[in-house]
Amino acid sequence: MTQPPHDEPTAASPEELREQVERTRHELGETVEALADKADVKARAQETAAQVKEQTAAKAAELTEQVKAKAAEAAHLVQEKLPDPVKAKAEQAQQLWHDQAPRPLRDNSAKLIAGGAALVVVCLLLRRKKGK
Template structure:
């Protein structure tokens, strides 16, 4: 029989010996499992990739917040330094564009027949389908 290691006391009885054997088995199982984990290159690579994705996502979020803050700051600075006459012209141009858009919408509402106004989405879809059908028929003839 082999000698016990110097740092482990010998068992006093069979129950104590069984406990030592079970403890050694658990320790050996843990060691084997740790070695198996180290040799599983694919799993380790996937873990590293997942960590890298998480880090990249966190960094992207952080940078996005920083860029938004810088953009807001730059817009504020530009607005502060913009001369009042330019601000007034921009506001007037915006009002004119808004008024023209309203006029165009009103003109559409006034000039288009009611059935067309009420069913414009299906009519646009039917027109698109007709164009596609014509293109397909034309392509078959060639």
Template structure:
């Protein structure tokens, strides 16, 4: 048979021998499991991909915060450098545009028949199909 390694003492009793065998089995099982994990390429790639995705997400969040902060700074600098009359005119124009958009939305809501308001998407698609058909028929005639 084989001789025990020099660094391990020989068992003095059957119980101690069983304990050593059980410990060796446990260590061997851990080693086999570690080797199996190393050879599972798909799992390792997925772990690395997940880690890269998490890192990219964190970096994107960080950069988004930086961009927002710099944009806020730029807005503040522009607002400080603009003369008051220009700022007032821009604010007034924005309010007028907002009011006109609200009026246009209200006119659409008031004047468009209910079936049209409820089925805008299919009507727009049908109109686009009609235009395409007309263009194709016109090309065919030439």
């Protein structure tokens, strides 16, 4: 027969021996379960992919908010620096747009205006760089 492990004393009674066997079975079951989890590469890859997807979505939302804030700030700066005649023309164009643009375009006008404002900012920055 084999000798008992050195870290556990020998069972003094059959009941103690049964408890030791049950404890050993339980520990062995946990070990097998842990090894099976580690061996399940597909499940681990899916968990990792889900975590990466969640982190990416959070970062995208954060960056979207930052871009919106910067765009609003840039639009405000551009609007402050525009000469009065240009502001008047812009207001006329806005009224004309509101009066004559098809409804689907008007409904998305905030996106179009933001894109136009970004285009104006880029043009002004490029013009400034060429002037230096």
